[in-house]
Amino acid sequence: MNERRTLQGIRISILVLMLGLVISGVTAFPLRLELGFASNVLDGSAIDTWFPDAVAWVDRVAAALADVDERYPFIAYGTDWLAFAHLVIAVVFIGPLIDPVRNIWVTQFGVIACAGILPLALIAGGIRGIPLGWQLIDISFGVVGVVPALIAWRLTRRLERLRTQTAAPTR
Numbered sequence: 001m002n003e004r005r006t007l008q009g010i011r012i013s014i015l016v017l018m019l020g021l022v023i024s025g026v027t028a029f030p031l032r033l034e035l036g037f038a039s040n041v042l043d044g045s046a047i048d049t050w051f052p053d054a055v056a057w058v059d060r061v062a063a064a065l066a067d068v069d070e071r072y073p074f075i076a077y078g079t080d081w082l083a084f085a086h087l088v089i090a091v092v093f094i095g096p097l098i099d100p101v102r103n104i105w106v107t108q109f110g111v112i113a114c115a116g117i118l119p120l121a122l123i124a125g126g127i128r129g130i131p132l133g134w135q136l137i138d139i140s141f142g143v144v145g146v147v148p149a150l151i152a153w154r155l156t157r158r159l160e161r162l163r164t165q166t167a168a169p170t171r
Contacts, residue, residue: 025086
């Protein structure tokens, strides 16, 4: 694989990761609206028949968000910051888009962050009473996110070797 194609692969992988971060961030802003919509769609659907506990959980979360938002709307400010953090992390990945070798640490950070989702979901989820199935959904964000991050990391190492070989003096 030549340098141009390797760089293209890195950039595609990083863009996929950034897109996932942006989507995760933007969808954290209208959480109450989204959960209310999901609750309405799921109630009485085939999914309600197949996974009644999951639908009951979505209903419970939607009701809790509506209650909290009505009585304590400032609590949603926490999810606004969660959304902002996702967007800021996506911006950090501009570095590897421009110069992946020099900014490989950002890609490595992304892999570490994805790995950190697993213990956070299991520990905090258990403490907060989140059903195991929902914890597994949360863990899937790390599992899915780590794929483009690992591809970018591997390709960045390849790009580094290609550039080293090209820069090496020939005899």
